[in-house]
Amino acid sequence: MYLKLFVSAMAISFLIAIVAFVIIARRKEEAKPEEIPHKKLGKMLIIISIAFVLVVTPLSTDVAEPRNPQPDEVFYKGYTAAEGFRVAIDYNCMGCHTIVGNGAYYAPDLVYIARTAWYPETIRGLLEAFSSTEYMPFNLTEEELDKLTAWMIYLRDLNTNRWPPMPPKEVVLSSKTFQEGSEAETLYSKYCSACHGVDGAGVVPGTPDFRDAEWWESRLNEVGWSGLVDVVLSGKDAMPAFSDKLTSEQARSILEYAYSFSKAEIAGARIVVGGYSFEQSFQENLERWYESETAWIIYWLFTVIVSSLLIYTFFYWYARG
Amino acid sequence: MAYSTQKLATPLVVVAVLLFLVQLIFGGILALYYISPNVLSGTLNFNLARAYHLNALLFWLFSATFAAVIYVLPVLSGREIVYPGILKIVVLLLLVVVIGGFLSLPLMQEGRNVWAFGQPLLYEGKEYVELGRVWDIVLVFAFILFALVVLKTLPPMKEWPLALWALVFGAAITFILYIPGNIFFKHVPTSEYFRWWTVHYWVEGALEVAYAGAFGLLLMVLIPRNEVKKIVDKYIFYDVVLAATSGILGQGHHYFWIGTPTFWIMIGGIFSALEILPLTLMAFEALRIAKKSNIRFENLPSMYFMVGILLFGLVGVALQGLVITWPWTNWWEHGTWVTMLHAHECMMAFSMGAISLILFAVPGLVGKPIDRTFTVWGKRAFYLMATGQIILATSFGLAGISQIFNYWIRGEPWSTVWSTRLLFMPGVVIGGAIVFLGYLYYASAVFRHLLFPVKEEPYSVEKAPPTFMNTLRGLPLLIVLSIVFSLVGAAGIWSFFSEQVLVGGNPIVPYITTAVSFVGLAILLELMIIKFTRALEYQYYEI
Numbered sequence: 001m002y003l004k005l006f007v008s009a010m011a012i013s014f015l016i017a018i019v020a021f022v023i024i025a026r027r028k029e030e031a032k033p034e035e036i037p038h039k040k041l042g043k044m045l046i047i048i049s050i051a052f053v054l055v056v057t058p059l060s061t062d063v064a065e066p067r068n069p070q071p072d073e074v075f076y077k078g079y080t081a082a083e084g085f086r087v088a089i090d091y092n093c094m095g096c097h098t099i100v101g102n103g104a105y106y107a108p109d110l111v112y113i114a115r116t117a118w119y120p121e122t123i124r125g126l127l128e129a130f131s132s133t134e135y136m137p138f139n140l141t142e143e144e145l146d147k148l149t150a151w152m153i154y155l156r157d158l159n160t161n162r163w164p165p166m167p168p169k170e171v172v173l174s175s176k177t178f179q180e181g182s183e184a185e186t187l188y189s190k191y192c193s194a195c196h197g198v199d200g201a202g203v204v205p206g207t208p209d210f211r212d213a214e215w216w217e218s219r220l221n222e223v224g225w226s227g228l229v230d231v232v233l234s235g236k237d238a239m240p241a242f243s244d245k246l247t248s249e250q251a252r253s254i255l256e257y258a259y260s261f262s263k264a265e266i267a268g269a270r271i272v273v274g275g276y277s278f279e280q281s282f283q284e285n286l287e288r289w290y291e292s293e294t295a296w297i298i299y300w301l302f303t304v305i306v307s308s309l310l311i312y313t314f315f316y317w318y319a320r321g
Numbered sequence: 322m323a324y325s326t327q328k329l330a331t332p333l334v335v336v337a338v339l340l341f342l343v344q345l346i347f348g349g350i351l352a353l354y355y356i357s358p359n360v361l362s363g364t365l366n367f368n369l370a371r372a373y374h375l376n377a378l379l380f381w382l383f384s385a386t387f388a389a390v391i392y393v394l395p396v397l398s399g400r401e402i403v404y405p406g407i408l409k410i411v412v413l414l415l416l417v418v419v420i421g422g423f424l425s426l427p428l429m430q431e432g433r434n435v436w437a438f439g440q441p442l443l444y445e446g447k448e449y450v451e452l453g454r455v456w457d458i459v460l461v462f463a464f465i466l467f468a469l470v471v472l473k474t475l476p477p478m479k480e481w482p483l484a485l486w487a488l489v490f491g492a493a494i495t496f497i498l499y500i501p502g503n504i505f506f507k508h509v510p511t512s513e514y515f516r517w518w519t520v521h522y523w524v525e526g527a528l529e530v531a532y533a534g535a536f537g538l539l540l541m542v543l544i545p546r547n548e549v550k551k552i553v554d555k556y557i558f559y560d561v562v563l564a565a566t567s568g569i570l571g572q573g574h575h576y577f578w579i580g581t582p583t584f585w586i587m588i589g590g591i592f593s594a595l596e597i598l599p600l601t602l603m604a605f606e607a608l609r610i611a612k613k614s615n616i617r618f619e620n621l622p623s624m625y626f627m628v629g630i631l632l633f634g635l636v637g638v639a640l641q642g643l644v645i646t647w648p649w650t651n652w653w654e655h656g657t658w659v660t661m662l663h664a665h666e667c668m669m670a671f672s673m674g675a676i677s678l679i680l681f682a683v684p685g686l687v688g689k690p691i692d693r694t695f696t697v698w699g700k701r702a703f704y705l706m707a708t709g710q711i712i713l714a715t716s717f718g719l720a721g722i723s724q725i726f727n728y729w730i731r732g733e734p735w736s737t738v739w740s741t742r743l744l745f746m747p748g749v750v751i752g753g754a755i756v757f758l759g760y761l762y763y764a765s766a767v768f769r770h771l772l773f774p775v776k777e778e779p780y781s782v783e784k785a786p787p788t789f790m791n792t793l794r795g796l797p798l799l800i801v802l803s804i805v806f807s808l809v810g811a812a813g814i815w816s817f818f819s820e821q822v823l824v825g826g827n828p829i830v831p832y833i834t835t836a837v838s839f840v841g842l843a844i845l846l847e848l849m850i851i852k853f854t855r856a857l858e859y860q861y862y863e864i
Binding site: 013036042043046049057061062071072085088090092098101102103106108112116137155158159164167278281282288295296299300303306318 | 358577
């Protein structure tokens with residue numbers, strides 16, 4: 001579908017430009033040196049293109065309907081990807097690696113590495129192995145390693161329209177992808193699973209279902225993460241207080257572990273990462289309104305109109321200006 | 322020199338020439354890293370050297386542009402610059418940013434940054450915009466002061482020729498869009514989205530619009546004839562329309578794979594392919610202007626570099642861009658050394674513009690004549706820089722093609738990718754050395770004029786009979802031929818999708834077609850440069 005849209009848009013706009021040139025422009029006399037033909041059209045083209053970029057900016061930056069994981073919602077051992085990005089900025093990772101293909105070409109692309117390694121522990125292992133070698137000659141602390149891991153998990157899950165090209169590879173998704181083998185998992189099974197269930201569904205009546213994304217959303221809107229940490233530490237209704245057993249950081253990481261249950265619908269699925277077809281991503285992204293088929297018709301029309309005017313201006317000016 | 326305030330440009334010229342040296346030295350260090358990664362690791366890390374390589378470039382371009390504006394401003398307005406005191410402060414602020422920014426960059430080796438209000442203060446690990454917020458604020462403040470002085474000095478806006486509008490508009494856009502790219506966003510797609518506003522629109526806003534305006538103004542000053550003013554005016558208008566429309570929407574070629582929506586792949590793909598229109602137009606228009614004006618240029622080196630910006634703009638920016646901008650080719654080349662071919666030729670076009678402005682300003686600035694040595698050294702500098710850069714960039718491109726196959730398709734470990742790219746390093750090193758030699762000629766020409774008395778006789782052209790190599794004859798054909806070569810290159814990268822490569826594991830087709838395309842474009846570029854510059858010298862303008 002994509003190929004057809006692309007080629008037809010280009011071909012039709014060239015055609016329109018040529019036809020318009022033959023019908024309108026050829027009949028007119030050559031312009032005098034002091035006149036600038038189609039001055040208004042030219043100014044309009046600039047304004048239209050600026051307006052387009054401004055209109056689609058909220059869509060492109062995930063302000064409208066997000067198409068990427070959000071940096072505050074991807075965790076590793078209680079650290080968010082947003083914190084990891086700060087570490088990446090501080091060490092200037094982009095000065096050697098590329099990130100989504102942008103940056104220096106001294107070292108491999110980080111999205112590529114994250115997708116090849118895939119599992120959080122593998123990613124962290126790579127970071128640890130290369131830290132303090134001649135390739136990454138700085139001593140990353142344990143905390144920085146965890147933060148960077150969270151960030152690389154986030155990079156791995158970015159919706160990059162299936163770039164980079166890489167040999168196809170099958171991986172198993174898990175609701176606990178972000179937290180596997182972590183301290184949070186151990187603590188959850190020790191203190192929480194008896195009432196809340198190993199899978200977060202709730203064993204004791206009155207406990208919430210941790211797999212319910214809407215419950216999380218409303219609770220987080222109401223009290224935020226710090227409010228939920230207070231519940232764990234000081235207890236609520238039938239739930240005992242854990243302040244003598246857990247620190248607030250531990251409580252936070254347990255909560256994030258429980259939060260990952262709300263992504264349980266993808267658990268156990270097998271997906272193929274990589275491959276050599278970016279056109280596949282058009283099908284995969286049809287669900288959002290601004291990438292739906294209707295929207296594509298609008299983009300197609302826009303492209304045809306603006307580019308035919310642009311090519312027409314070029315022809316007209318070169319031949320008659 | 323007619324105006325005393327023009328002298329304020331001198332310190333900026335010196336800064337620009339010296340920072341270019343810094344850029345070249347760090348370029349050499351980067352090449353050393355590719356050959357032997359552990360020599361400097363730990364003392365001067367690769368990413369630090371690269372940050373210097375990029376920022377030295379940006380700041381010598383800034384300095385050269387500021388210097389050129391200070392030099393031309395009194396001539397354009399017909400009076401001294403108002404508030405020269407403020408201008409001194411601007412120069413001082415620029416130096417503060419360069420020194421302070423460069424001194425705080427090494428902190429990245431230990432990751433010791435200072436954060437406030439969610440922003441990194443001392444430096445920021447994003448390519449091209451590595452300076453921290455503190456330095457950005459000083460820089461923007463300097464820009465605002467500078468804009469104030471310029472707008473106060475210029476005649477009222479109603480009297481501006483279109484070329485001046487283009488220059489001011491392009492420069493203003495460049496400086497305003499410096500801001501969004503620098504801000505730290507915690508979301509990577511957002512961060513990259515706005516970073517390209519800065520980096521891409523530098524090329525679109527500054528190179529295509531502002532430099533077109535600057536050179537239009539130069540032509541008007543050099544050839545004070547009314548018809549030239551009209552041609553230039555019209556050419557500027559269409560160039561700005563085509564460059565701005567295709568450039569603003571063609572921005573989308575950076576938004577294919579960074580997490581931004583799929584529609585950018587169509588919009589960016591089509592409009593960035595149309596970006597060759599303004600640049601081919603520029604080339605054809607230059608031919609037209611050359612033919613009509615038919616004058617002898619006194620400052621030949623400056624004109625040579627002006628030809629450089631034109632032809633590097635055509636081949637390096639437009640056609641090498643056309644090779645990689647299609648979604649089917651960009652998918653493969655994105656994130657490999659093929660991009661560096663395009664990037665290095667683009668930046669050479671930029672740099673040649675700045676060098677041209679400096680060489681134009683220097684003789685007038687010190688009130689010394691353009692003599693034989695200045696002309697000869699300037700010409701040698703031009704040929705060496707152009708040739709060296711072509712060799713260097715083409716080597717990058719060829720290495721990148723092997724990287725695509727080994728890394729994306731065979732999934733080889735990085736060490737294999739590394740060693741195959743290493744085969745092309747001799748080209749990079751030799752090319753870099755030639756560029757450096759060219760720099761020595763350029764810097765010597767500038768400093769000789771600045772520091773020593775010039776008493777030699779003026780340069781006289783020894784006439785030669787017109788041949789193919791010193792006329793503009795056949796140049797339109799060569800331009801068309803280079804468009805064909807760039808399409809061959811695009812087809813070559815596209816053929817990585819073929820079954821022969823993906824299933825059969827045989828990359829011979831893309832290897833050969835891209836090699837033909839890259840080497841062909843390099844030869845065509847060199848040929849056009851020689852033809853155009855020599856035609857300019859002998860005034861053989863017939864096409």
